[in-house]
Amino acid sequence: MKETIHSIFPTPIYISKLNRDFTPLELKFIDKHKKDYFQNVGNISSNNNYILNEKPFANIKKEIDKRIQDYFQKVISNTNKITPYITQSWLNYTETNQYHHKHKHPNSLVSGVFYINCHKTLDKIKFFKENNTTIKLEIKDWNLWNSETWWFPVNNGDIIMFPSSLTHMVETKQGANTRISLAFNVFIKGSIGSNKDLTELIL
Numbered sequence: 001m002k003e004t005i006h007s008i009f010p011t012p013i014y015i016s017k018l019n020r021d022f023t024p025l026e027l028k029f030i031d032k033h034k035k036d037y038f039q040n041v042g043n044i045s046s047n048n049n050y051i052l053n054e055k056p057f058a059n060i061k062k063e064i065d066k067r068i069q070d071y072f073q074k075v076i077s078n079t080n081k082i083t084p085y086i087t088q089s090w091l092n093y094t095e096t097n098q099y100h101h102k103h104k105h106p107n108s109l110v111s112g113v114f115y116i117n118c119h120k121t122l123d124k125i126k127f128f129k130e131n132n133t134t135i136k137l138e139i140k141d142w143n144l145w146n147s148e149t150w151w152f153p154v155n156n157g158d159i160i161m162f163p164s165s166l167t168h169m170v171e172t173k174q175g176a177n178t179r180i181s182l183a184f185n186v187f188i189k190g191s192i193g194s195n196k197d198l199t200e201l202i203l
Contacts, residue, residue, distance in 0.1 A: 045090050051182065052086055081191060096174070096176060112161035117180040128169075
């Protein structure tokens, strides 16, 4: 029997990498903010939630901005004159046996995570499918169509971006390292929609 299975309306998970070591100034800045934190659900996050606006992270912000532009060109491929920009950004610190709760990012279009310190075989990010089915079947072989969750391994320098509406989490941390990540949200400025279609919105 011959058949074809198509996948329509896929969810984009954009993965890139910063191919350089962190500078002593950047590492000192990251370590400093571990002492100025608030208790999140399962781990801690920096009190500074505009971390990419700080001078020590200026070069990292430029690299992330390049990936954001690339995401919008290749994934969204819009014709409107818009400018994506980072709204907020913050550091997350997760120790052994801690976790990062299941959540989404409201008031944002695209969200991302930049990984600063990870265990390359143990650390990962887990995503969840929006499930509106009314029945639950027992699955023999998991695949892209029947899975309710999917995870990606992460390593130092990885940059992952995805729609902000996509639910995600970090499961209980294994390994002795402190998992350090920089999370950010992206929105847009400009004019979207069409004046003639009465869908115009100026942001």
